[in-house]
């Protein structure tokens with residue numbers, strides 16, 4: 001029996017990936033959801049999880065562990081993400097909301113679940129090419145962790161702030177790889193779905209938003225021949241790619257950690273230079289541990 005634990009499975013890319021997971025034989029699937037407004041695929045066990053609260057993250061982890069008993073997790077998918085409208089909104093513990101949801105909550109979940117990961121298991125963290133200034137110009141060129149947790153008037157805003165939280169996902173993936181891969185052959189993958197038009201990341205899929213997407217999609221398609229990151233994919237394809245990586249239908253080249261969906265195809269480039277900076281990786285690991293109340 002295979003066990004999958006997942007965040008961000010109720011909408012967009014995650015919901016599309018979940019559909020593939022539910023078609024797998026002999027698979028137990030647990031998803032964390034923050035509200036019961038969603039119809040969830042049959043065959044899925046739904047547990048409460050609000051990533052904007054570290055208390056809720058711990059309760060979710062405890063509840064999964066109770067369900068597992070002596071069982072182990074084979075695939076952990078940390079996919080949920082937001083881009084808050086400004087960086088003034090706070091999590092329950094007082095951290096900036098996008099940073100707390102995208103990074104801190106998933107960092108804590110990964111650490112809490114490490115003892116429960118099976119040998120030869122996988123951790124997939126959804127990041128974004130917005131982490132890389134060589135691909136997306138507003139991507140972070142430096143990372144000030146304290147400023148992400150507690151932004152000031154001069155801190156990065158909007159997509160630049162979001163991109164910095166996605167750099168945190170990549171640095172965490174790298175740290176997890178270095179810390180646990182050799183130990184139990186746990187593979188770690190940081191997945192960039194690329195620009196995906198029909199999700200709720202930029203707001204609920206209202207009629208005006210759908211109209212805007214349908215107008216810019218062909219325009220972006222033309223631009224993507226010169227700037228591939230402009231290609232606007234679909235949640236269906238992004239979710240399919242996520243599931244292909246998670247269940248091992250597509251394998252990363254030896255030593256790589258980053259899988260990037262570019263114009264609908266999985267590619268394996270190096271992530272940004274900052275994402276490969278081990279000093280920054282260690283600093284983020286250490287400061288995040290302090291923020292979530294774990295030892296280094």
Ligand SMILES: NC(=O)c1ccc[n+]([C@@H]2O[C@H](COP(=O)([O-])OP(=O)(O)OC[C@H]3O[C@@H](n4cnc5c(N)ncnc54)[C@H](OP(=O)(O)O)[C@@H]3O)[C@@H](O)[C@H]2O)c1
Pocket residue numbers: 007008009010011012013014032033034035038049050051052079080081082101126127128129192193194195196197199200201202
């Ligand atoms: N769309 C893109 O262009 C794009 C590009 C690159 C990377 N990504 C990344 O892809 C991932 C999935 O995003 P998406 O585009 O599919 O967006 P989406 O449709 O908005 O899905 C986000 C998912 O995260 C969940 N979530 C958000 N806040 C939560 C919280 N506090 N507690 C629990 N769950 C929470 C949402 O739950 P609800 O259903 O309750 O809202 C939903 O299931 C994110 O990590 C995002 O950063 C997206």
